[in-house]
Amino acid sequence: xxxxxxxxxxxxxxxxxxxxxLKDEDYKNLIALKSSSEIAKYLxxxxxxxxxxxxxxxxxxxxxxxxxxxxxxxxxxxxxxxxYFTNDYRDFFKCFYSRYEIYxxxxxxxxxxxxxxxxxxxxxxxxxxxxxxxxxDSLIQARSVSDLIYALDGTIYYPYLxxxxxxxxxxxxxxxEMTLDKAYFNILDDKLKKLDxxxxxxxxxxxxxxxxxxxxxxxxxxxxxxxxxxEEIFNYSLNRGNKxxxxxxxxxxxxxxxxxxxxxxxxxxxxxxxxxDEKQDIYMERRMNRFMYFKLKSFKTKASxxxxxxxxxxxxxxxxxRDIISITENxxxxxxxxxxxxxxxxxx
Numbered sequence: 001x002x003x004x005x006x007x008x009x010x011x012x013x014x015x016x017x018x019x020x021x022l023k024d025e026d027y028k029n030l031i032a033l034k035s036s037s038e039i040a041k042y043l044x045x046x047x048x049x050x051x052x053x054x055x056x057x058x059x060x061x062x063x064x065x066x067x068x069x070x071x072x073x074x075x076x077x078x079x080x081x082x083x084y085f086t087n088d089y090r091d092f093f094k095c096f097y098s099r100y101e102i103y104x105x106x107x108x109x110x111x112x113x114x115x116x117x118x119x120x121x122x123x124x125x126x127x128x129x130x131x132x133x134x135x136x137d138s139l140i141q142a143r144s145v146s147d148l149i150y151a152l153d154g155t156i157y158y159p160y161l162x163x164x165x166x167x168x169x170x171x172x173x174x175x176x177e178m179t180l181d182k183a184y185f186n187i188l189d190d191k192l193k194k195l196d197x198x199x200x201x202x203x204x205x206x207x208x209x210x211x212x213x214x215x216x217x218x219x220x221x222x223x224x225x226x227x228x229x230x231e232e233i234f235n236y237s238l239n240r241g242n243k244x245x246x247x248x249x250x251x252x253x254x255x256x257x258x259x260x261x262x263x264x265x266x267x268x269x270x271x272x273x274x275x276x277d278e279k280q281d282i283y284m285e286r287r288m289n290r291f292m293y294f295k296l297k298s299f300k301t302k303a304s305x306x307x308x309x310x311x312x313x314x315x316x317x318x319x320x321x322r323d324i325i326s327i328t329e330n331x332x333x334x335x336x337x338x339x340x341x342x343x344x345x346x347x348x
Contacts (some may be wrong), residue, residue: 007305010084014313017077018300020048021320027348030327031340036062039328040069049073049324063328064123070321071100071126077317081310088194089307095188096314097127098156102180104128105157109145113173118143132156145172157183174226178236185211185238192240199307206299206311208242213288215241215249216270223258230254243268289345293319319345 022030026047033039040058043049043066052073075097082093107124111117121140129136138151149161160183164175192203215237222233234253239246255261262274272291273284292315300312323344330340341348 004305006084007309010081011305011309013080013084014309017080017313018316021316022047022324024348027323027327027341027344027346028337030324031330031335031337033331035331036066036328039324039331040066043324052076063325063332066328067321067325068123068126070324071103074100074317074321075127075130078314081313088191092188092191092195093310095184095191097130097132098184098187100127101130101132101134102157102184105139105148105152105180106177108139108142109148109173109176112142112148113145145176149176156187160186181214182236182238185240189240195307202306202308203311204240204242206295206308207315208240209295210288210292211238212241212244213270213273213291214238215244216252216265216273217284217288219249219252219261220258220274222253223261243270283342286343286345289319289322290347293345293347 026042029046030039030042033042037059040053040061044053044056044058049070052069056069078093078096082090085093104125104127108121108128111120111124121142122136125136125139128134128139132155134155135151139148142148142151146165149158149165152158152161157180160179161176164172164179192200195203218236219233222228222236230253234250237246237249237253241249244252252261252264255264262276265271265274270291272287274280296312296315296319299308300316323346326343326345327340330343
């Protein structure tokens with residue numbers, strides 16, 4: 001199948017899947033509900049997510065049950081799209097499974113080290129072991145982050161994680177999560193290099209903004225909360241940003257103060273991240289996601305014969321699922337509509 005035929009076919013499929021996204025009315029209806037079980041029932045009866053709740057009793061569903069169903073739905077959606085690709089492109093899009101595997105591995109690590117509720121480890125796994133060889137039984141038996149790393153021996157993640165096994169109990173969870181994040185982008189970048197030049201440029205233009213913001217957020221947190229050295233902050237930084245090259249990121253990492261760092265960001269398209277208001281840190285993640293939401297929406301409408309539409313769909317469906325989970329949490333706390341919508345990525 002030539003490029004034009006391939007992208008015409010996959011774009012048509014993606015646009016039909018875009019048509020199944022939640023409407024504004026669905027968001028408003030969900031926010032008005034009173035419990036997780038009501039949200040699960042609404043999704044099952046009134047939305048395209050209903051197929052992922054099929055044959056399940058929604059009356060007893062909690063937040064984690066809903067999230068698990070929706071994550072399974074993401075995997076199902078990616079499965080449909082990957083079938084349109086072969087060889088290097090198929091390998092590239094399979095990398096998106098890694099992100100959700102990493103979500104699972106982080107959840108397991110937190111369950112082990114923070115909650116210490118080992119009975120919940122199995123429930124934390126949706127993607128881990130589904131798409132590549134990961135020994136799920138070994139993950140279930142892990143009782144420390146080191147055990148978890150050993151359980152990943154032989155996987156694509158182990159070369160990145162093995163250096164963390166040094167007996168450092170206090171920082172092992174933090175370093176585990178940061179190392180996995182960097183591993184994901186390295187794995188993705190390795191596969192990206194094998195694509196056509198046009199698609200590499202499209203990815204860099206589109207997702208490079210996300211990488212920029214992730215780096216800026218990391219530098220900010222590393223300086224403000226973790227008291228890390230400039231070298232360590234830079235070691236966890238990501239390559240292939242859009243507006244901030246690796247060299248510029250290094251310069252920001254080695255600035256002497258947080259104030260100087262924030263001053264450097266003023267005048268750039270990312271200055272909205274550092275407004276200096278009292279809720280800056282609380283809303284930073286949402287502001288970043290909303291920036292990407294509108295950027296992805298603009299790429300969605302172009303429907304060009306490249307990877308833009310597919311990437312836009314994969315990212316936007318994740319944002320929608322994050323919003324559903326956020327609504328579920330807000331309902332649990334009894335938030336009113338005007339307050340609840342402040343925590344959403346989608347602007348209502």
